[in-house]
Amino acid sequence: MKKAAPSLAKTMMNSFRNRRQRPDTMRERADLDGAITVASYNVHKCVGTDGRFDPGRIIDVIREIKPDVIALQEADQRFGERSGLLDLNRLRLETGLVPVPVVTSTKSHGWRGNLLLFRQGAIRDVHQVALPGLEPRGALVAEIDFHGRAGLRIVAAHLGLLRWARRQQADVILDILKARDQRPTILMGDFNEWRLGPGSALTRLEPIFGPLPPAIPSFPARLPVLSLDRIMGNRADMITDLTVHDSALARVASDHLPLTARLDMDKLSD
Numbered sequence: 001m002k003k004a005a006p007s008l009a010k011t012m013m014n015s016f017r018n019r020r021q022r023p024d025t026m027r028e029r030a031d032l033d034g035a036i037t038v039a040s041y042n043v044h045k046c047v048g049t050d051g052r053f054d055p056g057r058i059i060d061v062i063r064e065i066k067p068d069v070i071a072l073q074e075a076d077q078r079f080g081e082r083s084g085l086l087d088l089n090r091l092r093l094e095t096g097l098v099p100v101p102v103v104t105s106t107k108s109h110g111w112r113g114n115l116l117l118f119r120q121g122a123i124r125d126v127h128q129v130a131l132p133g134l135e136p137r138g139a140l141v142a143e144i145d146f147h148g149r150a151g152l153r154i155v156a157a158h159l160g161l162l163r164w165a166r167r168q169q170a171d172v173i174l175d176i177l178k179a180r181d182q183r184p185t186i187l188m189g190d191f192n193e194w195r196l197g198p199g200s201a202l203t204r205l206e207p208i209f210g211p212l213p214p215a216i217p218s219f220p221a222r223l224p225v226l227s228l229d230r231i232m233g234n235r236a237d238m239i240t241d242l243t244v245h246d247s248a249l250a251r252v253a254s255d256h257l258p259l260t261a262r263l264d265m266d267k268l269s270d
Contacts, residue, residue: 084109
């Protein structure tokens with residue numbers, strides 16, 4: 001007998017119940033040897049929950065997180081010239097983060113709204129993936145060497161709003177990874193998928209990423225009940241301290257809260 005997928009009402013009730021148990025993401029973290037901080041953040045085109053366009057608040061939230069690598073979604077205008085919405089020079093000066101280079105229009109920050117930033121390292125390869133569906137969705141696949149260690153593959157993606165499209169998009173990402181050499185891989189982004197079970201696009205990723213990580217509500221920012229954002233790795237115990245960055249500023253800067261995790265670099269050795 002198949003186990004029924006959790007309903008929206010049950011998901012919301014579990015989210016309210018678990019809120020008290022979430023770790024304080026604003027606490028000072030020990031600087032763990034051999035670990036880096038990765039994050040995923042849908043910045044909602046820099047429009048906050050108060051309806052105000054304020055790219056500076058997004059930069060301030062990123063500065064709170066102190067990531068070594070962060071994937072942003074909706075960092076560009078969706079239509080027209082797809083102009084970038086952030087001050088990348090200010091972002092670099094205040095956080096040390098620089099964008100992974102992409103081939104796109106001169107005014108865009110990223111690829112179909114996906115912007116991948118890193119603090120230190122060497123870029124080996126970048127691949128821009130156009131994902132199927134009615135919406136202009138995409139993914140970035142980048143390989144980065146950190147601290148002289150073997151390359152880490154990072155896939156930053158933003159899946160669509162339609163369920164059938166998410167399934168196809170997940171299949172495309174899976175096919176791309178299967179066609180490449182095996183290496184430590186992180187997949188992160190806004191997957192627009194809170195459902196679990198056979199019909200979920202997330203389940204289709206299990207052949208590479210194994211059992212799904214814990215569902216952590218990140219949307220809507222003011223009272224998160226849906227786990228739309230994900231960070232997952234293709235190796236056991238590679239990701240630790242997976243949590244939502246739930247600060248007062250993050251609750252107003254975008255309609256999503258950022259998701260953060262620690263990545264044990266010692267797990268990258270083949």
